[in-house]
Amino acid sequence: MKLFFKKIINKNNKGRKALVEMRGYTLIETMIAVALFLIVITTGLGALLSANSLQKKSQDMRSILDNLNFAMEDMSRNIRTGYNFVCIVGGSPLPSDVSTPNNFHNCGGIAFESGTGRISDPLDQWVYYISNNRIFKTTKSPYDDSSNYIQLTPDEINIDAASGFVVTGAEPGDGKQPFITIKLVGTITTPQGVSTPFYLQTSVSQRIMDM
Amino acid sequence: MMKKNNKLNKGFTLVETLVAISIFTMSILGLMSILASSISDINYAKQKIAASYLAQEGIEYVRNLRDTAIISSVDGTGWTTFKALLPPSSDSSFYPPDGSTFPNFTRTISVDTTFGPDEIKITSDVSWTQGSGDKHIIFSENLYNWTEE
Numbered sequence: 001m002k003l004f005f006k007k008i009i010n011k012n013n014k015g016r017k018a019l020v021e022m023r024g025y026t027l028i029e030t031m032i033a034v035a036l037f038l039i040v041i042t043t044g045l046g047a048l049l050s051a052n053s054l055q056k057k058s059q060d061m062r063s064i065l066d067n068l069n070f071a072m073e074d075m076s077r078n079i080r081t082g083y084n085f086v087c088i089v090g091g092s093p094l095p096s097d098v099s100t101p102n103n104f105h106n107c108g109g110i111a112f113e114s115g116t117g118r119i120s121d122p123l124d125q126w127v128y129y130i131s132n133n134r135i136f137k138t139t140k141s142p143y144d145d146s147s148n149y150i151q152l153t154p155d156e157i158n159i160d161a162a163s164g165f166v167v168t169g170a171e172p173g174d175g176k177q178p179f180i181t182i183k184l185v186g187t188i189t190t191p192q193g194v195s196t197p198f199y200l201q202t203s204v205s206q207r208i209m210d211m
Numbered sequence: 212m213m214k215k216n217n218k219l220n221k222g223f224t225l226v227e228t229l230v231a232i233s234i235f236t237m238s239i240l241g242l243m244s245i246l247a248s249s250i251s252d253i254n255y256a257k258q259k260i261a262a263s264y265l266a267q268e269g270i271e272y273v274r275n276l277r278d279t280a281i282i283s284s285v286d287g288t289g290w291t292t293f294k295a296l297l298p299p300s301s302d303s304s305f306y307p308p309d310g311s312t313f314p315n316f317t318r319t320i321s322v323d324t325t326f327g328p329d330e331i332k333i334t335s336d337v338s339w340t341q342g343s344g345d346k347h348i349i350f351s352e353n354l355y356n357w358t359e360e
Contacts, residue, residue, distance in 0.1 A: 047239070047242070051242065051246055054246050054249075054250070055246075055249070058249050058250060058253045061253050062253055062256070065253075065256060065257055065260065068260075069260050072260075072264060076264075076267075080271075169275075169279065175279070175282060175283035176279050176282075176283070177275050177278035177279045177282060179271075179272075179275045181268075196257070198257065198261070199261060199313070199314055200260070200261050200264055201261075201264060201265060201268065201313065202264035202265065202267055202268045202271075203268040203271050203272060203275075204271050205271045205272070205274045205275035205278060206278075209278065209281075209282060210278075210282055211282055
């Protein structure tokens with residue numbers, strides 16, 4: 001009988017020992033762990049989100065810059081290989097005939113015979129025209145029909161009034177090789193509201209000899 | 212029993228903690244530096260676009276001088292007239308007359324005449340200051356006398 005009780009006590013003690021060794025976390029430990037977890041996750045998530053929005057901003061800026069570069073490249077390349085330049089004064093209504101060469105400073109638009117055009121055809125000129133803070137282009141007549149023009153620059157690019165073309169040496173028989181300066185001034189605004197100014201200028205000399 | 216418990220409850224050592232913190236910091240710093248450099252790269256790309264158009268403009272201007280000299284001469288002396296117009300060496304004031312005020316950019320056009328009488332090399336160097344130093348873009352083109360005297 002005595003032995004039996006001893007056995008039970010021993011058994012109970014064994015159970016207590018096991019209980020002490022298998023005890024879990026205290027409330028304080030759990031709270032500290034959860035608080036640390038929350039702090040790390042909040043800051044980490046914040047950093048991740050801001051990194052993501054920063055990446056989106058630079059991607060948008062990059063693609064708008066590419067577009068601006070394309071518009072400038074398209075204009076300079078086509079003007080360089082073109083001839084018979086006509087200055088269209090900015091702000092004035094679009095003329096229907098753009099085949100008589102002239103010189104002017106502060107042109108809001110420029111018309112010319114493209115490299116593949118025929119000088120005998122007055123209705124195959126190409127026109128670049130700055131209007132409503134955008135650059136427009138047409139490769140076919142009628143030139144006074146605004147629905148004929150396609151928009152070269154996206155709405156995120158705002159082209160200032162200081163932009164335009166300077167045409168010199170375009171009149172026939174003036175003994176000068178035509179020289180056209182293109183100037184683009186304005187601001188880029190990304191969809192996230194980041195805006196940066198830009199200033200682009202280049203000049204091209206007509207490749208075909210003006211003889 | 213007490214010893215056993217101590218062994219079971221042992222935490223991290225100081226070295227382990229420091230290693231863990233430094234790995235975490237390095238990975239965060241890496242991410243942040245990539246972000247910062249992507250922002251400055253966008254700005255660099257934007258300035259480079261503007262600079263390359265300005266450099267090309269300088270070359271086009273000299274080419275226009277040559278072509279104007281050649282078409283306005285009747286006796287084939289256009290090339291000689293053109294060479295007399297060029298600056299002796301490099302000259303940063305050798306701008307096209309219109310719109311020569313470029314914010315932040317400096318253009319220097321230099322002429323190399325050592326190729327013989329009928330060839331010159333035009334170098335157009337546009338520089339601007341950005342971030343920690345000066346950036347450059349250099350375009351060059353060789354012009355020839357294709358006329359006969």
